[in-house]
Amino acid sequence: MFHDADAILLARIQFGFTISFHFIFPAFTIGLASYLAVLEALWLKTGRALYLDLYKYWLKIFAVVFAMGVVSGIVMSYQFGTNWAVFSDRAGPIIGPLMAYEVLTAFFLEAGFLGVMLFGMKKVGKNLHFFATLMVAVGTFISAFWILSVNSWMQTPTGYAINPQGQFVPADGWIPIIFNPSFPYRLVHTVIAAYLTTALVVGAVGAWHLLKDSKQEHARKMFSMAMWMAALVAPVQVFVGDQHGLNTLEHQPAKIMAMEGHYQSHPDGAPLILFGIPDDDAQRMKHAIEIPRLGSLILKHDLDAPLAGLDTVAPENRPPVHVVFWTFRVMVGLGVLMLLLGIASLVARWRGKLYDWSWLKRFAVLMGPSGFIAVIAGWMTTEVGRQPFTVYGLMRTAESASPLAAPAVGASLVAFVVVYFAVFGMGSWYLLKLMSRAPQPHEPEPANAPAHAAGITPASALAGATRPEGAHG
């Protein structure tokens, strides 16, 4: 079924598959944890029950997403060793400590306070509970900090030496490693993406319920909050994305060439290729629709600036253009739509029609999943654009893999695909089910809150058995 020569390709597909699935969940929990912290803070400050209802509503959704993030994340911490043993051995002394710090500063913090956040509302008092929510939110951010530092180091490695065993080791302290050149840009761009993704989901859920009842107070509040977020953050993201692109041009020009579809060099002003069919075999763009010189203007801020193409890169060092070219366009296209949604919401708000225009609500519903798609597309752009290297320019993907037989990698890939689609497919269904119910006054606690003899005992856990049964899957 599988040949040995395919082992590396299969290992790449497996890693790409498991990490793409995993990435969806933190992209949501980073934003949602912060949103929950904001809701609880507003509740503590104003005392309005509305905020507490929204908190409990989104907390139940958070619990499901977080569980999926945890189990898919444990897989990731072992995928490095199972599939990329040589990479783990050689890059371990650099990236291992950063990931160990992620576990020590972030994972434990999230997990340690999650129980209290989910089930402890009546046990520890309001302020301590808010502290637990805050710790979970801070934990999600710290986690993003470390893992993006690792990823950025693989993209733009600095501060390393190579020891006699061929391992990358720290050369002069950890600051140049952690704060490598692409890290600040990637961190800001990714965290904003997570906030935007969450805002779009919250906005879509609010809009969905407003379409059914435009007077629903809870739906109004979350829709309004989400649209503020989209209107304020989407433009910032466009700016940050541009800065990130310029940073990539400086450190990984071949990736930008692939993103732009520039197979050929343009000595006096490069066009912006809007669409086309990349042909890697012929190394040219077929049926290109392009705007002359706009590429140079965007990347060099000068209409006539020369731009090098992939023809200046050795053939064995070129990334595959088709994936990078298309995923980049998906990300940018969705970003433009997010910007439009934000602007439309501002116009509606200014006219006093935020909750009335059905087309705006429908637009917001449609944009609900767009953050996830954009995040995955952007991730694929940057990761495939790093090819054919794992550590950019220094270590090739082909020499990074474990000494594994293709059947082993193939069989485990099939297992991951089947299990992930089944389990996370069901999870998504449960999420949609939770979201399809509008938040109510006196929103109930999570159904599985354990009641304990010690302390105050909420008798709410029976809710799982007595709640009205919704649509079955």
Place this chain on the structure above:
Amino acid sequence: MVDLTLTNTWAGILAFAVFMYVVMDGFDLGIGVMFRAFPVGKERDTAMNSIAPVWDGNETWLVLGGGGLMAAFPLAYSVIMSALYAPLIAMLLGLVFRGVAFEFRWRDPAHRAFWDIAFSGGSLVAALMQGIMLGALLQGVHVEGRAYGGGWWDWLTPFSLLTGASVVVGYGLLGACWLNWKTEGETQQHARRLMRIFAPLTLAALAAVSAATPFLGNEYFARWFSMPRVLFTAQVPLVIAILTWRFVRSLRRNYDLAPFVLTLAVFGLSFVGLGISMYPYLVPNSITLEMAAAPASSQAFMLVGASILVPLILAYTAWSYWVFRGKVAHEGYH
């Protein structure tokens, strides 16, 4: 480049992380293993709710074990993960099923029976695979140069199956003791009955693994019975006998917490025994701690963080357990 004191310190920290994982996720997974022995309804709900607030933190020790091994001993991480490829991936998939079941089983009553199977099946697979991996590592791994050189079925032997079964019954005993401590009424009675089944099984498994290990080769025999280690080894049968006697007594007197603590002591003792078998190797006969160690700069950088953060983690983990202290009530009735 490699500093021996740092290296041994890290070996100690990782051993601590793995031990924390084994006992903490041990009772979680154990509850999963025996989950379907409890009747559908409030008993199952109680069993699950007794660990719902803490399972995630418990499993984080596994991530620290994996991540820490990669950071402090990258060579060992890369060789061991390749060698244990199949059982490791089976374990991860088992953990996926059981982890999501904590949330999913509450989301749709019509799906609950399925997620109950997923919870117990996933827990059983994860526990079994952890035991198999332990056995596979103990029996030795074929290393060529800086990489795993064996086949991808090498892990499967009668010995690894024995260790696999041993971990399952050991976790089962831990889980039953936890429920005996954290529940009351019928659920507690069920837990006590399960303790009576799992305790002799665990003891038998411990004896079988201990008897088989010295004959695996890999110098285990010499290590167990050479000075000064024999001073420890020689005490083990006596200590086990005392612990067993106390355990039977605590069971007779219906103590709540004592059986759990005594079981932890047995696990601790077994863990020290493992350490004696392994040290100073990470992969028997081929990779020592020193050979696998990351440079001192990497280990020192992490040690700064670990020495501040691990105590902090222990403190807030303890706080979280304390918040959910006491018996888990049968929900909704009082």
